[in-house]
Amino acid sequence: MSISVLGAGAFGTAMAVTLSQNGPVTLWARDAEHVQAMRESGENARRLPGVKLPENVTVSAEIADALQAETLLLAMPMQKMAGFLDTHSDTLAGKTLVSCSKGIDLSTGQGPTALIRAKVPGARAAVLTGPSFAGDIARGLPTALTLACADHSEELQAELSTPTLRLYRTTDTTGAELGGALKNVYAIAAGTVIGAGLGDSARAALMTRGFAEMLRIATELGARPETLSGLSGFGDLVLTCTSAQSRNFRLGHAIGAGEAFDPSITVEGAATAQALNKLAHARGLEIPVAAMVMALTEQSISVDEAMQALLARPLKEE
Ligand SMILES: NC(=O)C1=CN([C@@H]2O[C@H](COP(=O)(O)OP(=O)(O)OC[C@H]3O[C@@H](n4cnc5c(N)ncnc54)[C@H](O)[C@@H]3O)[C@@H](O)[C@H]2O)C=CC1
Ligand SMILES: O=C(CO)COP(=O)(O)O
DSSP states (O other): OOEEEEOOSHHHHHHHHHHTTTSOEEEEOSOHHHHHHHHHHSBOTTTSTTOBOOTTEEEESOHHHHTTSSEEEEOSOHHHHHHHHHHHHHHHTTSEEEEOOOSOOTTTOOOHHHHHHHHOTTSEEEEEESSOOHHHHHTTOOEEEEEEETTOOHHHHHHHOBTTEEEEEESOHHHHHHHHHHHHHHHHHHHHHHHTTOOHHHHHHHHHHHHHHHHHHHHHTTOOHHHHTSIIIIIHHHHHHHOTTOHHHHHHHHHHHTOOOOTTSOOHHHHHHHHHHHHHHHHTOOOHHHHHHHHHHTTSSOHHHHHHHHHTSOOOOO
């Protein structure tokens, strides 16, 4: 059984590298020049420098090459997924589409599985998510992720597990994808606190209250609470709120420190904060930390104002 990875960013490349231990993998990039550069150098210098592409990984700019496989990993930024599915919907029907993207589509409020079902009705949708930096996976460091698929596939779990990548399965696709999307918002909050010098205690408080918000909104949207407590929710929240490897954390850190941040870096949490606030508002749910993250990323509030607003909220029961 062969696998293809669609999107040759850091994460798609890392997944291609680890999965190539099980068999041949096609790594598809939309940019032919990027493919040429990867073939010549034997690595993805743009997105994952220093990691050699194994022989089992074929890089291609032809989508037809990738479509030879039945299992396709979607590894592109969330806000690009709808356009990608629209363009290729006919050819993707009947395939197993495993989303690796962590976000909520801003224009529809849908997560990856709902988007896949809407755009490619004949496809089987799954989600691969959890605490994992691309560099760690590619270097073969031990990693555990959640694989969510409505039809409970042990076969898919085995297909996507490697000697260093251990997958746990669940049928709760909503919980898994919301955990992965929402933690990015709180990683921005954590980064902001550290960048502004507000201390580790404040970060722990925001992580905990952020997790409460994650549970509140995700369960309202149909997620199982235990999924949020697992790798895809709590696990990834811990990783991204405590590591400067996280781009979401780094964006927050720059906001807190009053520094510039390179806008070409993929940071899913800013758009997710907007989508999340829309969803919460429509349901009458309070998510004060996520509201502050949205205001900070939109530059409509200062860090000091955000912190004061959170501290001045009415005292309540935990
Ligand atoms: N980098 C990481 O450690 C992890 C990333 N992820 C998730 O994976 C997703 C992708 O992130 P990265 O690979 O890190 O980003 P990246 O910034 O390294 O790469 C994004 C890639 O997507 C490609 N792309 C953009 N629009 C596209 C389109 N319309 N069609 C096909 N390809 C397109 C770009 O050319 C680029 O190669 C995000 O949702 C991220 O949250 C998940 C786990 C870990
Ligand atoms: O999702 C990730 C780790 O699990 C990667 O986080 P960033 O997108 O913040 O770098």
